[in-house]
Amino acid sequence: MSDKKNIPYKIYLEESELPKQWYNVRADMKNKPAPLLNPATGKPVTLEELSGIFCEELAKQELDDTNAYIDIPEEIHTFYKMYRPAPLVRAYYLEKYLDTPAKIYYKFEGNNTSGSHKLNSAIAQAYYAKEQGLKGVTTETGAGQWGTALSMACSFFDLDCQVYMVKVSYEQKPFRREVMRTYGANVTPSPSDTTEVGRKILAEFPGTNGSLGCAISEAVEAAVSQEGYRYVLGSVLSQVLLHQSVIGLEAKAALEKYNEKADIIIGCAGGGSNLGGLISPFMGEKLRGEADYRIIAVEPSSCPSLTRGTYAYDFCDTGAICPLAKMYTLGSSFMPAPNHAGGLRYHGMSSVLSQLYDDRLMEATSVTQTEVFEAAEKFARVEGILPAPESSHAIKVAMDEALKCKETGEEKTILFGLTGTGYFDMYAYEKFHDGKMENYTLSDEEIAASIAKLPKVPGLE
Amino acid sequence: MSDKKNIPYKIYLEESELPKQWYNVRADMKNKPAPLLNPATGKPVTLEELSGIFCEELAKQELDDTNAYIDIPEEIHTFYKMYRPAPLVRAYYLEKYLDTPAKIYYKFEGNNTSGSHKLNSAIAQAYYAKEQGLKGVTTETGAGQWGTALSMACSFFDLDCQVYMVKVSYEQKPFRREVMRTYGANVTPSPSDTTEVGRKILAEFPGTNGSLGCAISEAVEAAVSQEGYRYVLGSVLSQVLLHQSVIGLEAKAALEKYNEKADIIIGCAGGGSNLGGLISPFMGEKLRGEADYRIIAVEPSSCPSLTRGTYAYDFCDTGAICPLAKMYTLGSSFMPAPNHAGGLRYHGMSSVLSQLYDDRLMEATSVTQTEVFEAAEKFARVEGILPAPESSHAIKVAMDEALKCKETGEEKTILFGLTGTGYFDMYAYEKFHDGKMENYTLSDEEIAASIAKLPKVPGLE
Numbered sequence: 001m002s003d004k005k006n007i008p009y010k011i012y013l014e015e016s017e018l019p020k021q022w023y024n025v026r027a028d029m030k031n032k033p034a035p036l037l038n039p040a041t042g043k044p045v046t047l048e049e050l051s052g053i054f055c056e057e058l059a060k061q062e063l064d065d066t067n068a069y070i071d072i073p074e075e076i077h078t079f080y081k082m083y084r085p086a087p088l089v090r091a092y093y094l095e096k097y098l099d100t101p102a103k104i105y106y107k108f109e110g111n112n113t114s115g116s117h118k119l120n121s122a123i124a125q126a127y128y129a130k131e132q133g134l135k136g137v138t139t140e141t142g143a144g145q146w147g148t149a150l151s152m153a154c155s156f157f158d159l160d161c162q163v164y165m166v167k168v169s170y171e172q173k174p175f176r177r178e179v180m181r182t183y184g185a186n187v188t189p190s191p192s193d194t195t196e197v198g199r200k201i202l203a204e205f206p207g208t209n210g211s212l213g214c215a216i217s218e219a220v221e222a223a224v225s226q227e228g229y230r231y232v233l234g235s236v237l238s239q240v241l242l243h244q245s246v247i248g249l250e251a252k253a254a255l256e257k258y259n260e261k262a263d264i265i266i267g268c269a270g271g272g273s274n275l276g277g278l279i280s281p282f283m284g285e286k287l288r289g290e291a292d293y294r295i296i297a298v299e300p301s302s303c304p305s306l307t308r309g310t311y312a313y314d315f316c317d318t319g320a321i322c323p324l325a326k327m328y329t330l331g332s333s334f335m336p337a338p339n340h341a342g343g344l345r346y347h348g349m350s351s352v353l354s355q356l357y358d359d360r361l362m363e364a365t366s367v368t369q370t371e372v373f374e375a376a377e378k379f380a381r382v383e384g385i386l387p388a389p390e391s392s393h394a395i396k397v398a399m400d401e402a403l404k405c406k407e408t409g410e411e412k413t414i415l416f417g418l419t420g421t422g423y424f425d426m427y428a429y430e431k432f433h434d435g436k437m438e439n440y441t442l443s444d445e446e447i448a449a450s451i452a453k454l455p456k457v458p459g460l461e
Numbered sequence: 462m463s464d465k466k467n468i469p470y471k472i473y474l475e476e477s478e479l480p481k482q483w484y485n486v487r488a489d490m491k492n493k494p495a496p497l498l499n500p501a502t503g504k505p506v507t508l509e510e511l512s513g514i515f516c517e518e519l520a521k522q523e524l525d526d527t528n529a530y531i532d533i534p535e536e537i538h539t540f541y542k543m544y545r546p547a548p549l550v551r552a553y554y555l556e557k558y559l560d561t562p563a564k565i566y567y568k569f570e571g572n573n574t575s576g577s578h579k580l581n582s583a584i585a586q587a588y589y590a591k592e593q594g595l596k597g598v599t600t601e602t603g604a605g606q607w608g609t610a611l612s613m614a615c616s617f618f619d620l621d622c623q624v625y626m627v628k629v630s631y632e633q634k635p636f637r638r639e640v641m642r643t644y645g646a647n648v649t650p651s652p653s654d655t656t657e658v659g660r661k662i663l664a665e666f667p668g669t670n671g672s673l674g675c676a677i678s679e680a681v682e683a684a685v686s687q688e689g690y691r692y693v694l695g696s697v698l699s700q701v702l703l704h705q706s707v708i709g710l711e712a713k714a715a716l717e718k719y720n721e722k723a724d725i726i727i728g729c730a731g732g733g734s735n736l737g738g739l740i741s742p743f744m745g746e747k748l749r750g751e752a753d754y755r756i757i758a759v760e761p762s763s764c765p766s767l768t769r770g771t772y773a774y775d776f777c778d779t780g781a782i783c784p785l786a787k788m789y790t791l792g793s794s795f796m797p798a799p800n801h802a803g804g805l806r807y808h809g810m811s812s813v814l815s816q817l818y819d820d821r822l823m824e825a826t827s828v829t830q831t832e833v834f835e836a837a838e839k840f841a842r843v844e845g846i847l848p849a850p851e852s853s854h855a856i857k858v859a860m861d862e863a864l865k866c867k868e869t870g871e872e873k874t875i876l877f878g879l880t881g882t883g884y885f886d887m888y889a890y891e892k893f894h895d896g897k898m899e900n901y902t903l904s905d906e907e908i909a910a911s912i913a914k915l916p917k918v919p920g921l922e
Binding site (some may be wrong): 008009010012014015021081082083093111112113115153155156174175178179181183184186356377380381382383384385421423424426427430433 | 469470471473475476485490542543572573574614616617635636639640642643644836837838841842843844845846847882884885886887890891894
């Protein structure tokens with residue numbers, strides 16, 4: 001239970017050690033992520049086009065693949081101090097339980113009211129919207145973590161916040177909705193009749209439970225059709241990975257403080273915001289040839305965009321009104337089975353991570369829902385933290401890797417991202433306890449059918 | 462937003478600064494709390510009698526009013542490191558929002574999965590049960606924070622954990638129940654037909670929603686009727702205040718680190734565990750004449766044991782099977798109105814705090830439910846943390862005191878206890894948002910009727 005180096009259970013950096021700049025991993029990538037395309041022309045979107053959807057500063061960040069470091073504005077830095085630096089935890093009890101020679105660390109991002117890492121980007125996006133003099137922002141939320149984070153951020157900067165919440169989550173998670181209301185947000189179940197695209201989807205699929213892709217379409221329409229509003233997104237985008245780099249920068253600094261070096265870095269991957277943020281500075285070293293790391297993305301077997309998708313241009317949303325992104329995708333028409341890790345039920349993957357994966361700079365693996373909850377419950381019992389289903393995907397693979405070390409006797413250092421807490425996911429835990437949780441693994445035919453519907457891109461056909 | 466002394470937003474002590482001893486405030490009290498009495502004889506309970514209900518070591522702590530410091534066993538100290546030291550937060554944003562010259566600090570105990578300070582005593586009680594070679598423990602829970610904390614602690618020491626959960630909470634808070642199941646606890650809605658006292662209460666009050674007093678009676682019966690089991694309680698008892706002194710010891714050490722001294726210390730008070738723990742070391746200085754502090758207990762106007770109760774011997778439980786304690790009480794037959802701060806719905810108050818209050822060493826005030834939720838929502842929006850309804854009683858009064866400073870221009874330092882988070886209380890927030898929350902203030906007649914039923918104590922009549 002003790003360590004030669006006397007490493008504490010929780011490594012807290014000082015507030016003065018909070019990163020002052022985000023790190024933009026794209027700057028160090030030889031093969032840059034493919035540009036976003038205007039679906040009408042097949043040409044890369046311009047700053048002007050993008051600024052109609054996003055705040056201008058965020059549009060700039062989205063297109064910036066050359067500047068490695070971008071200053072964190074003072075207001076955001078000060079807000080970060082309310083809940084950051086986040087602890088890097090040495091999982092002594094998990095190591096003991098697994099009886100492994102591996103050293104396990106996790107970067108815990110759940111100690112803020114949004115319950116996850118999403119707040120890191122939400123506060124940045126709200127800040128730039130305020131700076132631009134906007135009235136408000138629109139967004140979608142699935143599991144509710146992003147919507148909660150954005151509500152908190154908008155409340156802080158006194159911005160109107162309109163959240164389109166996937167209908168099934170809106171109904172199954174009334175308490176998530178209530179947290180957003182506490183922070184003053186307007187929450188609408190999606191699809192709704194408040195947008196044209198929502199009405200169209202409702203007409204085509206009456207009684208649908210909604211999906212993240214639908215909710216994105218509605219939120220984008222709401223943004224572009226209201227004066228003084230822009231759309232913000234909690235994952236997938238390169239700007240989001242940029243903001244989330246604060247996770248990796250802190251984790252790296254905390255490890256270095258104790259002369260530790262990670263061998264394996266593991267994160268769950270839905271749209272890629274957490275994994276992208278966690279690995280950024282480590283990947284930077286790898287890209288520059290300064291160090292090597294095994295990096296593993298973990299996705300649910302019911303929504304395996306990296307492990308079983310295809311690398312192609314696709315829409316980010318179901319309504320097909322967003323720019324096209326080149327990414328590993330199951331097809332924007334893909335409707336994932338009801339896996340309880342709502343944050344991982346997305347058809348595509350960050351363009352940055354997709355390119356890194358395609359370049360064999362990281363690995364990916366998929367796991368089933370029940371094995372994830374088994375790992376989650378074990379983790380809760382030995383480490384005390386009740387993990388979110390999303391985060392538990394990383395826990396499962398971290399435990400597997402630590403057990404491999406037990407077999408080989410290797411004393412590897414494993415770092416994984418514990419993105420958030422599961423307080424609003426107890427319905428899923430209940431199903432698990434009652435033995436009513438099902439696994440969904442897609443057939444090759446299902447995936448092929450969905451991928452066959454990928455959009456034709458003008459000029460790329 | 463900055464401070465001359467450069468005080469960070471969150472003051473984290475090092476793990477090496479975690480207190481190694483609990484502080485027993487009774488040792489410094491001139492007027493000791495009145496002893497627990499055996500209701501059959503009217504005589505002070507003996508260690509032997511008490512050891513039939515509680516673990517022996519805990520029974521000793523319960524009776525110990527002379528030793529000022531008690532070592533924290535190594536296993537407990539190590540467990541504490543998983544979530545302690547807890548941060549002392551400087552409420553810069555709240556100060557700014559209130560535009561007050563006052564300096565506001567809060568000791569935040571919500572950053573662990575039980576969501577509150579309750580874990581501090583739960584782990585101690587589970588440890589001593591394990592040390593004694595017991596099979597398991599029984600307890601009651603109202604809002605569910607104590608039950609969750611005890612489930613975590615028992616899971617850690619591999620003890621059986623039987624929780625009697627007030628029926629209305631069991632039904633309204635299925636997710637709390639599910640967290641306890643995640644940690645392996647058995648949860649029974651109370652009153653139940655698994656105990657004699659439960660069956661009796663059900664026969665007398667069919668369709669009752671249950672109460673904390675009933676659940677205590679059931680848990681005690683379950684403990685004494687099973688081989689190898691003892692009963693544990695999350696508040697009221699002097700042993701619990703002892704364990705909770707870790708809150709105050711850390712808060713005091715953190716303030717001293719920055720040469721700060723509290724003028725006013727505020728905490729919510731149900732059974733008294735949080736307030737008692739927070740104030741212990743400060744009260745110790747006050748009792749020894751080394752310093753002075755204004756100390757304020759905050760209770761709900763619907764359950765005002767200190768402000769409107771009477772100081773007398775009473776049962777701790779509704780079933781009248783526990784020892785008698787001298788305390789400020791509304792009568793053990795009192796059934797509080799459905800205030801959403803379940804942790805404050807208790808008819809009595811810790812004997813230690815009752816004596817200190819009777820000796821005018823601390824003040825008490827009561828607040829209504831709606832003003833508490835108004836303060837809670839404001840706090841959430843500016844400080845980012847979603848507070849539990851219980852904790853929000855302290856927030857309300859801290860804000861009031863800070864506003865008084867604004868009027869007088871005094872630069873007082875206010876410290877309050879933020880005992881936990883409100884993630885499982887969103888039903889209450891929903892009622893508040895929908896304008897459906899009611900206030901309950903008791904009439905003098907109601908209180909008099911309840912107090913008239915206080916037990917007759919042999920030899921004290």
